[in-house]
Amino acid sequence: MTLILLLIVAGAGLVLLDTFVRSKFEGVKWALPAHVYGRSLELFQGLPLRPEQLRWELDQLGYRAVSRVSGPGQYSVNGARMDLYTRPFRFTDGDEPGRAVTLTFSGGRVSGMVGGGQGSLIRLEPMLIGGIYPDHLEDRVLVRFDQVPALLTEGLLAVEDQDFYLHLGVSPKSILRALVSNIRAGATVQGGSTITQQLVKNFYLNHERSIARKAVEAVMALLLEAHYSKEQILEAYLNEVYLGQAGKRAIHGFGMASQHLFRQPLRELELHQIALMVGMVKGASYYDPWRNPERATARRNLVLDVMAGEGLITTGVAAAAKGRGLDIAPQPGTATNPYPDYLQLVREQLAQDYRQEDLQSAGLRIFTHLDPLVQRQVQNSVASVVDNLEKGYRLPDGQLQAASLVVRTGTADVLALVGSRKAGFVGFNRAVDARRQVGSTIKPAVYLAALNDPGRYTLSTLVDDAPLSIRSGGKQWEPRNYERESHGLVPLYQALGQSYNQATARLGLDVGLNRVADTIRRLGYGGRLEEVPSLLLGAVAMSPYEVAGIYHTIAAEGFYSPLRTISAVYTAENEPLKRYPFNTEQRFSPEVMHLLQYGLQVVMREGTGKTAYRKLPEAVTLAGKTGTTNDQRDSWFAGFADNYVGVVWIGRDDNGKMPLTGGTGALQVWTDIMAGLNVGSVPFAKPDGVDYQWVEPATQSLSREGCTGARYLPYIRGSEPKRHGACFQKPGQEVIDWFKDLFGNEQP
């Protein structure tokens, strides 16, 4: 009776175990993290790109520098020429095959591109820039059995389980062999577990060492083998096995391990690399090749010997592979999160569309606009210039903080973002979350509000830069110019260029606070605005990200577009889930924006931004605006060049005073960024409805080139001065006047 009861209990237990084994193996086996990618670099003739920039990108992608290119993932450099074999990649809009191409460089550009098959455009695969991981922080890239090099599976079985294709999940021969070894040694020196048992232990059970756990493991291994093919079991093992640690993140499976160790896909690995990974199965930490290179090398060589012994490779090939270095990446190749500030923004935007558990487990592929080359430049500029500022002004180390971002003009793609001067560390993201008063950075909105009424204001309209005092909110508001001087009547372009507070305040009050506030909103600011006079001088707290949105609208000639970090989200199976398409809306006319851009160019040529030309060539047209808040607590610069809009903020986290203005602080970082990006001029085409005139602002009259006080200014057609000044001449009149001078003037 007892026996029957025992049999019934055992049978029920077996059924339960069987259900457990099957349900987990057939369901979603792993919680797969979302992987986040940067933009893919498009290569074409004429692309502004220096060879060292491309080399850096290729190195980050794990391309190998070789003497002669023979396959995907390789490049060779010979002077200004580079041979490159790109990797195939499944892009969101289709598959791109690997292509062999020869690039030549000159003048900071790709001057020639030969090969590559059809088309004059080649894409590199996007860089993996981070992930959104499950709580247990396991990271893996799933590989199918047929994607794994045969040498890897064969080598793995030769080392870990030679009888894999013969046993039923448990190998008595292996257990016996291990038992004998362990008794002889008086300790556990050898395991008798098959691959199937190892999979059961890692996939279903814990690492407890007990007879009972071992028995359950053996039964489950038998059940697994009863239901599934050897290939299915091996594939699961290849994806499950633990192969290293990247910070808090656990590297599982050979697909991710290949990226982690070598920054290369599995299919590109050579024998000596495969042998290293196989060797690490025994103990990924113990054989960590960065920490214990000699131990890892010895283990790798042992694996190669075993492979030769089993006839998988010849002894000559094994010897050659043993002569190779470890060939691992300089650092672990898949840093958990090299761009935490950018990724934080991506996560915030994803959170609007996806549940956290899906992001952490569904294996989504998220494609973003981060440009690693631009990001690197911004990080370097912020770090180095802020360091130099601290040294130059003899400030305590680490007193200053900074944030910056760069957006592509027209597409509104956020290409780079740093939230602190030490990028790469998770912390307070000042680029997005720090809201600080913007000071004079807001002034373009005041001038735009004025210029949008061409019947009343033009760039040559005179405004009084005299001191003013008005009652606001129960207090007296008395703005003063930075240098405590007044300048009398000044034309608008000059008041903006020199950032005169008194003139700007008078102008804004004349235009109307409500109209200025409305202009700020139309430029893209979505936060709360208090319509008080101090708003005119930037008494409004914004993040650098919000300021970038405003300046993007200015740079894009009045077309507002929401800034974008994500381009598309795809499933783990590469099915499109969501695109984030470009959107735009015309908020201002191109004509009025042309006038404002003119004013922002005056800032850079003649005003508070002119020190930018110490580092950037005179021939390059720049536009932007400095900003300094009361007591110099914030140093801002926002501006654009070429197709980049850049914003920089420098300040102290305790909101303390600094010896920096917008021009001496943030502008210096901005200039360094733009110089590093080798920018060209701001596009500045004249819209149809704008005419340029030589005028004499002091007399509000038309003048001519070269006359005293004459200035060539753009006007919205019909708004130019009508009065002719003393120096004014009708076109063509000057030749006639010359002859008059030659032959004497006839008196009327």
Next chain:
Amino acid sequence: MNNLKTAFLGGLALALLVLAGCAPIAPAPTTTSEPMPPVEPAPSPPQPSGPAEAPGAIRPDRGEEEPSAAVESAIAGLIAQGWRLHSANNYEGALGIAERAQRIEPRNPEVYLLMASAQFGLYRLDVAEQLARRGLSLSRSGTLVNGQLQGLLGRIQGAR
């Protein structure tokens, strides 16, 4: 009388210009210890009485800066591919390709024509209209693409 004088002076100027053009090339100056006789300066066109305009005379671009032929070719290939997808009613695909072209050349009005047409195909009229307007702001009047954008804008507005 004034007209006559103006005509005379103009004719004289033309004659002087022709004479100047036919004059023999002056010999290269040789060094000499003899002082040169003082030369009365010839009358010159009126000069400004004051200094020239402040440094950095800001002027608009001289027409649209044309991208290089190679960039044009790269973009043209993408846009052609986008129109093929558009013709096959694959508007999302066309948008994806257009955005790829936009990243390379964000000021190319052809890109916005394709985008606006694809959004129009998806019956997103507001989005399509704004894209068409952006394209118009980047194209010169009288060009083919400008005309196409105007036509598209008319169709979008007509579809409301």
